[in-house]
Amino acid sequence: MNNLKLRLAxxxxxxxxxxxxxxxxxxxxxxxxxxxxxxxxxxxxxxxxQLNINFEQNIxxxxxxxxxxxxxxxxxxxxxxxxxxxxxxxxxDRNEKRKLKKIISTSGEYQLRNYIRxxxxxxxxxxxxxxxxxxxxxxxxxxxxxxxxxxxxRRIDNTELAWIEILETKKLIKKFFNKTFFxxxxxxxxxxxxxxxxxxxxxxxxxxxxxxxxxxxxxxxIYLEEFAPKNNKFIDFVExxxxxxxxxxxxxxxxxxxxxxxxxxxxPRSAPLVGGMVLSLMxxxxxxxxxxxxIKAVPPSIKExxxxxxxxxxxxxxxxxxxxxxxxxxxGTIIGMARALGESAxxxxxxxxxxxxxxxxxxxxxxxxxxxxxxxWADTPERGFAERTSAAIIVxxxxxxxxxxxxxxxxxxxxxxxx
Amino acid sequence: xxxxxxxxxxxxxxxxxxxxxxxxxxxxxxHVKDPRIIAKNINVYYGKKIAINNVSIDIGKNEVxxxxxxxxxxxxxxxxxxxxxxxxxxxxxxxxxxxxDKENILDKKTNVVPLRAKVGMVFxxxxxxxxxxxxxxxxxxxIHGMAKNKIELDEIVIKSLxxxxxxxxxxxxxxxxxxxxxxxxxxxxxxxRTIAVNPEVILMDEPCSxxxxxxxxxxxxxxxxLKENFTIVIVTHAMQQAARVSQxxxxxxxxxxxxxxxxxxxxxxPQHKLTESYITGRFG
Numbered sequence: 001m002n003n004l005k006l007r008l009a010x011x012x013x014x015x016x017x018x019x020x021x022x023x024x025x026x027x028x029x030x031x032x033x034x035x036x037x038x039x040x041x042x043x044x045x046x047x048x049x050q051l052n053i054n055f056e057q058n059i060x061x062x063x064x065x066x067x068x069x070x071x072x073x074x075x076x077x078x079x080x081x082x083x084x085x086x087x088x089x090x091x092x093d094r095n096e097k098r099k100l101k102k103i104i105s106t107s108g109e110y111q112l113r114n115y116i117r118x119x120x121x122x123x124x125x126x127x128x129x130x131x132x133x134x135x136x137x138x139x140x141x142x143x144x145x146x147x148x149x150x151x152x153x154r155r156i157d158n159t160e161l162a163w164i165e166i167l168e169t170k171k172l173i174k175k176f177f178n179k180t181f182f183x184x185x186x187x188x189x190x191x192x193x194x195x196x197x198x199x200x201x202x203x204x205x206x207x208x209x210x211x212x213x214x215x216x217x218x219x220x221x222i223y224l225e226e227f228a229p230k231n232n233k234f235i236d237f238v239e240x241x242x243x244x245x246x247x248x249x250x251x252x253x254x255x256x257x258x259x260x261x262x263x264x265x266x267x268p269r270s271a272p273l274v275g276g277m278v279l280s281l282m283x284x285x286x287x288x289x290x291x292x293x294x295i296k297a298v299p300p301s302i303k304e305x306x307x308x309x310x311x312x313x314x315x316x317x318x319x320x321x322x323x324x325x326x327x328x329x330x331x332g333t334i335i336g337m338a339r340a341l342g343e344s345a346x347x348x349x350x351x352x353x354x355x356x357x358x359x360x361x362x363x364x365x366x367x368x369x370x371x372x373x374x375x376x377w378a379d380t381p382e383r384g385f386a387e388r389t390s391a392a393i394i395v396x397x398x399x400x401x402x403x404x405x406x407x408x409x410x411x412x413x414x415x416x417x418x419x
Numbered sequence: 420x421x422x423x424x425x426x427x428x429x430x431x432x433x434x435x436x437x438x439x440x441x442x443x444x445x446x447x448x449x450h451v452k453d454p455r456i457i458a459k460n461i462n463v464y465y466g467k468k469i470a471i472n473n474v475s476i477d478i479g480k481n482e483v484x485x486x487x488x489x490x491x492x493x494x495x496x497x498x499x500x501x502x503x504x505x506x507x508x509x510x511x512x513x514x515x516x517x518x519x520d521k522e523n524i525l526d527k528k529t530n531v532v533p534l535r536a537k538v539g540m541v542f543x544x545x546x547x548x549x550x551x552x553x554x555x556x557x558x559x560x561x562i563h564g565m566a567k568n569k570i571e572l573d574e575i576v577i578k579s580l581x582x583x584x585x586x587x588x589x590x591x592x593x594x595x596x597x598x599x600x601x602x603x604x605x606x607x608x609x610x611x612r613t614i615a616v617n618p619e620v621i622l623m624d625e626p627c628s629x630x631x632x633x634x635x636x637x638x639x640x641x642x643x644x645l646k647e648n649f650t651i652v653i654v655t656h657a658m659q660q661a662a663r664v665s666q667x668x669x670x671x672x673x674x675x676x677x678x679x680x681x682x683x684x685x686x687x688x689p690q691h692k693l694t695e696s697y698i699t700g701r702f703g
Contacts, residue, residue: 230509301546305609307507309559309616310536319558320548 036397040390046178046191047138048130049104049167051083053112057124060116071116071123076109077101080131087172088163096159103163105132107192132180133173135191135384137164141175144383181391185359186373190384193377195392197359201272201352201367202341202399208276208363209283209340214333216280217287221329224288225295226317246285253281254346262350270351270366278350279340286336287329294328295321327414334407338400344371370396443472446691447680451479451667455620455650456501461515463496463505463674470496472674473515478620483642483651485661485682488671489697494654495543497671498622501652502538503531519620536563539613543625545605547597547612552589555597555608556580559616575615583611584641603634610641614649621645623653627660639664658698662686670694 057064060074084100085091091100108131115129116122136155139145141164151158167173185197220242228235257278261267267274298321306316347353347369353376360367368376370392377389454477463471471493478484486494496505503524505511517525524534536559547555556576559565566572576593580586585607589600597608606626613621623642627635635657642651642664655661661668661682668685670678670693678685678694689695 299546301542301544302548304504304507304542305546305548305612306558307504307531308502308535308540308542309562309612310532310534311558311562312532315562319562324549 043391221291254349290332
């Protein structure tokens, strides 16, 4: 009976180790999440300043042509300057005036131009418009710049601080939901930069990966598992190499893409098309291996039953084996896709690391991807980019979680269909 | 080689002492008057290992033939020759001639698809498809194009379920998964699935070994009814079952067909020592 006690103790100890390791993993995960969220959540807001803009006829359209081609060439910056002058009449020094203009983001003039383009009848009237604030102002409002610090240690000097405080008392400065972050591409100015370009780039690349690797992967798995001759040296060789491919570091696939797709086939550089092709090389072994496992898990009695009523080999496989294996195949595919979504090394090599402002319109346009955008922003010193880095990580994590939940959901749904 | 297959009838046997009996010679009459299947000199190998050694036997029309024998004697392997199920096992090689309606089904040229429609099979473990009860039965007729439209298909499904004695139990839940039925019902569903394609021969590989006595009794009843329309070959471990359902019994031992004869004779007056040992429970 002594033995029994020992055995029970062993069992208890093992359970304890298990619980401890799970707790450790969860703690580390929550530390990661908390640190990312606490740094990133402010990026989901942007600071705007309300200015009373007078769209003067003689600045925008002196000849009253009402022609957009004429109007678009006018200097919208003057409108901002005039409006600021009105707000702060004491500022008269040239340098001071320039400094004052700087509290508004350089995107201000484009914002006004776009407004007039959509509301051409507003010429000659004055409108209250919320303009994007400069990133330093944004940081101050969000509390990332300490106002109590001595002037020389602050990015905002005393005069600027005084203006901002006046704006605050007049309630002309406010935080809004950060639409810019979700609707623009990268920018050198942190307040104008957004995730959309990288997100679209990633989705294009993943789409290409899915289109290439899903059918090929599934077909390979079905062939190897159900139709390939057993005990054939060539097939064994293929199988060993698929397993080897799964273990190859992703940067090698990137170099392969560079050498073959870019240098030999002269495909466009930095394009999600090539990115997707490289990622599919990386995803294929994952899909093949997990699909084979799920095909192998289908009880052979089902196939025998089908053959027994006179189904041909192909009918037995596609009517009975594959439907049962589908949930496993989908799970493998989605996990492969999620890995591809978070992959950056191979994309760096094929040039998806460029500074790209435009949002890609097709798979051949130059683009970056989410993890690369994170890398680029993390490399930038401005405080504004630091919070955007965290925000981009949050977006990436949300996509990964969504994909993994989809995998779980699909698996459960198909399993319910079967049982 | 030739005298190996020579039939030894009971008269000869009386003049011989049991110890002289050769295991490779079959005792009893392997021939029947109106044979449906004629197996001649069947050898089956798994790799280099011989699993069935030169077996010849006829199976009559509308007859239930029971194949009995200890585990590993090759009776299931032999059964699987009749619809070429052994093709699915890579290392398995079948030699000999096996005639169904004058056609040698072991011929490489024979297409297994129509063959398996003609020779249906019920497996040891109930293996309904993970689909609805209806689809389970309708699958065979569908792939063989046996129904022109939905109404005909419905008719086939209902008839098959009725013949398998399952219709009354499942008529309200034809769309529930076949796997949700009880074990006995699942096996009857598999029988319905098999008879839906209207086979001539039904092979049953220990169809009751995974079932309780009540479900077993139902299947046995069913086999008795099915014999009116089909030729049935059943492999079984339960000797009582063989005694209850079959007209003829074949006893296998280590890949050899030891004895064939009318069931009542085999069980009451076995002629071969091995048969006698087996049915009296000395091994098995």
